[in-house]
Amino acid sequence: MPQENKPSSVPPKKDKQEARRDFLKQSSAVMALALAPPLVLKAAQHDEAIAAVFEKMPVNLEINGKKMQLSVEPRVTLLDLLREQLALTGTKKGCDHGQCGACTVHVNGQRINSCLTLAVMQEGKKITTIEGLSNGDQLHPVQEAFIRHDGFQCGYCTPGQIMSAVACLHEGHAGSPEQIREFMSGNICRCGAYDNIVNAIMDVKNGGQTA
Amino acid sequence: MKKPQTGQPMDRVDGRLKVTGGAKYFADHQPADMQFAALVCSTISCGAIASISTTKALRAPGVADVVSHLNAPPVPGYKKTNPGDKNGLQIFRDNRIYSNGQPVAIVVANTMERAVYAASLVEVQYNQETHYTNMEAGMDKAFQNNRMKDYSRGEINAWQKAPVTHSAQYTIPLEVHNPMELAGIIAHWTSPDTLTLYAKTQGVKSVQETIQELFEIPEQNITVHSRFVGGAFGMALRVWPLEIATILAAKKIRKPVKLVITREQMFTLVGYRPNSSQKISMGATADGKLTGITHEAVAITSPYEDFTEGIVAMTKFMYDCPNVNTRYQLVPLNMSTPIWMRGPGEATGSFALESAIDELSYKLKIDPLQLRILNHADTDPERNLPFSSKYLKEAYQIGAEKIGWSSRNPAPRSMQENGMLVGYGMSSGTFGAYRGKATVSAILKSDGTLTLQSAAADIGPGTATAMVQIAADVTGISPDKITFMLGESTFPYAPEQGGSATVSTVGSAVSDVCHALLKELANLAISQVPAFKQTTPELIIYEDGQLITADRQTKITHEALLQQQKLPEVKVTATSQGGEERKKYSMYSFSVHFAKVHVHPATGVVRIQHIVSVADAGAIVNTKTARSQMIGGVVGGIGMALTEEAILDHRFGRFVNNNYADYHVPVNADTPPTDVYFVNKKDPYINPMGSKGLGEIALIGFAAAVSNAVFHATGIRVRDLPITPDKLLHIVSTENATA
Numbered sequence: 001m002p003q004e005n006k007p008s009s010v011p012p013k014k015d016k017q018e019a020r021r022d023f024l025k026q027s028s029a030v031m032a033l034a035l036a037p038p039l040v041l042k043a044a045q046h047d048e049a050i051a052a053v054f055e056k057m058p059v060n061l062e063i064n065g066k067k068m069q070l071s072v073e074p075r076v077t078l079l080d081l082l083r084e085q086l087a088l089t090g091t092k093k094g095c096d097h098g099q100c101g102a103c104t105v106h107v108n109g110q111r112i113n114s115c116l117t118l119a120v121m122q123e124g125k126k127i128t129t130i131e132g133l134s135n136g137d138q139l140h141p142v143q144e145a146f147i148r149h150d151g152f153q154c155g156y157c158t159p160g161q162i163m164s165a166v167a168c169l170h171e172g173h174a175g176s177p178e179q180i181r182e183f184m185s186g187n188i189c190r191c192g193a194y195d196n197i198v199n200a201i202m203d204v205k206n207g208g209q210t211a
Numbered sequence: 212m213k214k215p216q217t218g219q220p221m222d223r224v225d226g227r228l229k230v231t232g233g234a235k236y237f238a239d240h241q242p243a244d245m246q247f248a249a250l251v252c253s254t255i256s257c258g259a260i261a262s263i264s265t266t267k268a269l270r271a272p273g274v275a276d277v278v279s280h281l282n283a284p285p286v287p288g289y290k291k292t293n294p295g296d297k298n299g300l301q302i303f304r305d306n307r308i309y310s311n312g313q314p315v316a317i318v319v320a321n322t323m324e325r326a327v328y329a330a331s332l333v334e335v336q337y338n339q340e341t342h343y344t345n346m347e348a349g350m351d352k353a354f355q356n357n358r359m360k361d362y363s364r365g366e367i368n369a370w371q372k373a374p375v376t377h378s379a380q381y382t383i384p385l386e387v388h389n390p391m392e393l394a395g396i397i398a399h400w401t402s403p404d405t406l407t408l409y410a411k412t413q414g415v416k417s418v419q420e421t422i423q424e425l426f427e428i429p430e431q432n433i434t435v436h437s438r439f440v441g442g443a444f445g446m447a448l449r450v451w452p453l454e455i456a457t458i459l460a461a462k463k464i465r466k467p468v469k470l471v472i473t474r475e476q477m478f479t480l481v482g483y484r485p486n487s488s489q490k491i492s493m494g495a496t497a498d499g500k501l502t503g504i505t506h507e508a509v510a511i512t513s514p515y516e517d518f519t520e521g522i523v524a525m526t527k528f529m530y531d532c533p534n535v536n537t538r539y540q541l542v543p544l545n546m547s548t549p550i551w552m553r554g555p556g557e558a559t560g561s562f563a564l565e566s567a568i569d570e571l572s573y574k575l576k577i578d579p580l581q582l583r584i585l586n587h588a589d590t591d592p593e594r595n596l597p598f599s600s601k602y603l604k605e606a607y608q609i610g611a612e613k614i615g616w617s618s619r620n621p622a623p624r625s626m627q628e629n630g631m632l633v634g635y636g637m638s639s640g641t642f643g644a645y646r647g648k649a650t651v652s653a654i655l656k657s658d659g660t661l662t663l664q665s666a667a668a669d670i671g672p673g674t675a676t677a678m679v680q681i682a683a684d685v686t687g688i689s690p691d692k693i694t695f696m697l698g699e700s701t702f703p704y705a706p707e708q709g710g711s712a713t714v715s716t717v718g719s720a721v722s723d724v725c726h727a728l729l730k731e732l733a734n735l736a737i738s739q740v741p742a743f744k745q746t747t748p749e750l751i752i753y754e755d756g757q758l759i760t761a762d763r764q765t766k767i768t769h770e771a772l773l774q775q776q777k778l779p780e781v782k783v784t785a786t787s788q789g790g791e792e793r794k795k796y797s798m799y800s801f802s803v804h805f806a807k808v809h810v811h812p813a814t815g816v817v818r819i820q821h822i823v824s825v826a827d828a829g830a831i832v833n834t835k836t837a838r839s840q841m842i843g844g845v846v847g848g849i850g851m852a853l854t855e856e857a858i859l860d861h862r863f864g865r866f867v868n869n870n871y872a873d874y875h876v877p878v879n880a881d882t883p884p885t886d887v888y889f890v891n892k893k894d895p896y897i898n899p900m901g902s903k904g905l906g907e908i909a910l911i912g913f914a915a916a917v918s919n920a921v922f923h924a925t926g927i928r929v930r931d932l933p934i935t936p937d938k939l940l941h942i943v944s945t946e947n948a949t950a
């Protein structure tokens with residue numbers, strides 16, 4: 001169900017006992033399947049509820065500082081979880097194949113393409129998306145620099161560019177315009193705002209505001 | 212007089228939304244109970260569907276339906292046409308397959324993953340027929356569409372008699388717009404004849420119109436939302452079959468349905484720049500005066516539509532040449548229909564024309580820039596009219612100076628730097644400066660804020676920002692109190708964002724509605740405020756959100772004026788369009804591109820070192836966003852010149868590089884520092900702002916500047932884009948090459 005992992009419906013953090021009970025509930029469904037596969041499979045075809053339990057796995061993530069216990073199909077990418085189930089639509093899909101960078105987020109502080117990782121692989125990790133970058137109303141210096149330098153046109157690649165830029169600065173890969181161009185080349189901008197993106201990053205670098 | 216807002220580098224009004232992830236593009240909307248769709252696409256390139264088996268797909272968890280020509284709800288509008296007429300691809304009308312990747316079914320499920328998986332379970336059998344996807348092999352099928360008749364002035368093929376001639380063939384491969392945002396739509400029938408759409412479009416009103424025609428429901432029953440568009444470059448100028456498929460699926464299951472297509476499908480479902488072959492022949496006197504140009508172009512189209520664009524347009528008026536003739540033909544192939552891609556046909560044509568001029572200049576031993584100036588058209592030779600404004604010569608001069616043109620050694624392969632061959636090249640571009648018809652509503656609230664509404668689109672240039680600046684100048688209201696709202700079909704009419712005309716068209720309407728609003732406020736003051744009794748609207752000064760009497764003795768703020776009269780708001784609507792001036796003048800924007808390239812002598816790799824682009828686009832409303840538009844066009848031009856080429860495997864009629872890893876759009880490291888200059892002089896006739904268009908000329912001509920620079924660096928002329936290293940590999944064996 002697309003809507004069920006909306007943050008509002010995320011259950012409050014359960015104690016260990018409860019979590020284990022949930023796990024047992026799920027494993028017993030798996031167990032039932034092992035015992036009578038044809039029967040359960042047939043049921044699954046007709047009974048959404050059984051199919052849903054069978055297809056899902058628990059995963060704990062900390063997203064933009066919020067701890068979340070989620071239940072997702074193992075085939076769901078981190079990108080699709082964020083966008084379709086958690087309504088964090090700032091992170092964009094441009095290719096789904098790790099070729100464009102539109103889906104860049106931070107996992108434990110490192111930039112990754114969220115389309116190239118399954119949500120269940122990030123168990124226990126801290127994830128930051130564009131929605132979690134600013135400090136309340138106070139924009140991150142890179143966000144401000146992108147506005148000042150017009151580091152975008154349509155804005156579609158922008159969340160990915162900004163997440164990448166923040167990481168690029170942290171990594172120490174923003175030493176010169178040339179180095180920025182290399183280390184920002186995983187993020188395509190079809191509107192061609194590259195010159196402005198480089199200037200924005202250089203500006204933050206020179207202002208020493210890499211926080 | 213206060214400093215005007217137009218002409219300033221104002222930050223974008225929607226910048227904050229764009230850097231925080233708050234900007235909502237079509238796929239970011241999540242209506243309650245939304246379902247997800249995935250397409251099943253044809254694996255053959257010509258023939259018919261024999262059967263579709265959906266049993267397995269329908270049994271998969273969460274699947275709501277599989278919709279195809281076998282069970283799709285009827286599209287009433289299809290009946291107005293006969294199958295087989297050239298009416299575009301009428302999705303799910305019958306079982307015909309015209310091209311590879313054509314959608315044959317749409318699967319709807321309650322999660323995206325389930326829809327995608329179920330789509331893989333749909334089994335389609337085909338009756339395959341021979342397909343044709345190769346333009347060269349299909350030249351015998353070339354034909355002329357009535358929209359694009361032969362053109363001639365003076366003598367046909369006069370170039371042949373000239374003392375110095377040049378004639379050559381130039382080809383451009385199929386290129387794909389590939390905006391970052393994937394295409395798709397969310398469709399929701401809220402009642403059997405009421406439809407809500409979240410669309411990726413360059414024009415909400417034209418979507419509304421198309422849907423109205425196809426589904427025969429009242430216009431006001433169709434609501435189209437499209438506030439943010441993640442780039443389009445022309446591909447969102449029409450409603451595509453994939454959108455109709457989604458609307459049909461939503462109709463069938465009676466829930467909101469979202470489709471987002473894949474990057475691979477972006478190559479087959481939403482148009483492309485057609486591959487083309489152009490022959491340019493030109494002749495000149497020994498001292499460089501052009502005597503004849505012949506331009507013959509062939510480009511591809513689909514079996515079910517004739518797509519035409521301005522490939523031969525520029526040749527007709529760019530140079531002062533007495534004898535010009537053009538021909539433009541189409542070759543229908545088993546491909547989907549092309550669509551205008553940034554710079555559209557003019558970008559294609561300018562590559563040939565501006566390369567040919569360069570080639571001729573070497574034969575004449577005249578500097579290529581000089582040759583252009585020598586043949587500069589002071590008036591439009593095609594229409595025999597004066598230009599409304601033309602500062603091309605100034606643009607040439609600015610560009611030449613900034614790139615250091617005079618210090619180049621004119622001989623090919625004469626310059627080196629750090630072991631690299633160095634080349635300088637230049638070219639020019641032009642595109643019509645249009646002005647359409649648009650309506651804008653202005654709502655002044657009693658808190659002093661002004662909201663402007665129009666069904667315009669913004670695919671990235673910064674429309675709302677420019678409109679706020681224009682409104683601020685007319686009304687004297689500070690820009691932070693002005694909001695411009697677009698992308699809603701419920702707003703007053705505006706045309707599609709295309710052809711570089713938005714600022715001209717919608718900006719004029721903004722200017723007009725703001726003047727009308729001031730008049731309304733003035734009349735209110737004159738009739739209700741004693742101190743204003745004796746004055747007239749023309750005498751009142753409008754400043755800082757106030758009305759001021761001519762003697763500056765009495766002021767009243769907009770807030771006070773409205774509050775006094777207990778008016779919550781004043782609303783004015785105005786429609787605007789150009790008049791007779793279009794018949795008296797030829798209106799064009801012009802651009803000049805200069806490129807300095809390095810070519811590696813052993814590998815043939817081309818790296819662009821420096822770019823200077825100059826635009827004569829009238830008065831620039833926002834120098835910051837205008838510069839971004841220019842560098843964006845240049846980046847597109849770099850792709851066109853050096854990397855972009857969609858490759859078909861003609862055995863299957865299928866693309867082999869249909870993804871971002873294999874179809875190379877320029878990345879950050881491919882782009883050099885780019886200097887942009889504007890002549891920035893008002894066009895006196897086109898519109899109240901004096902602004903001409905910018906979006907197309909940013910790219911038009913650019914590829915020729917690069918290929919001309921590559922020739923200067925290497926002595927090798929590449930006439931087939933893109934200029935990939937393999938085309939320069941014989942570089943080593945052409946040590947002494949010259950023209």
Ligand code: FES
Nearest residue numbers: 094096098101115
């Ligand atoms: S969507 Fe992940 S890299 Fe393109």
Ligand code: FES
Nearest residue numbers: 153155189190191
């Ligand atoms: S701003 Fe449009 S793709 Fe980068």
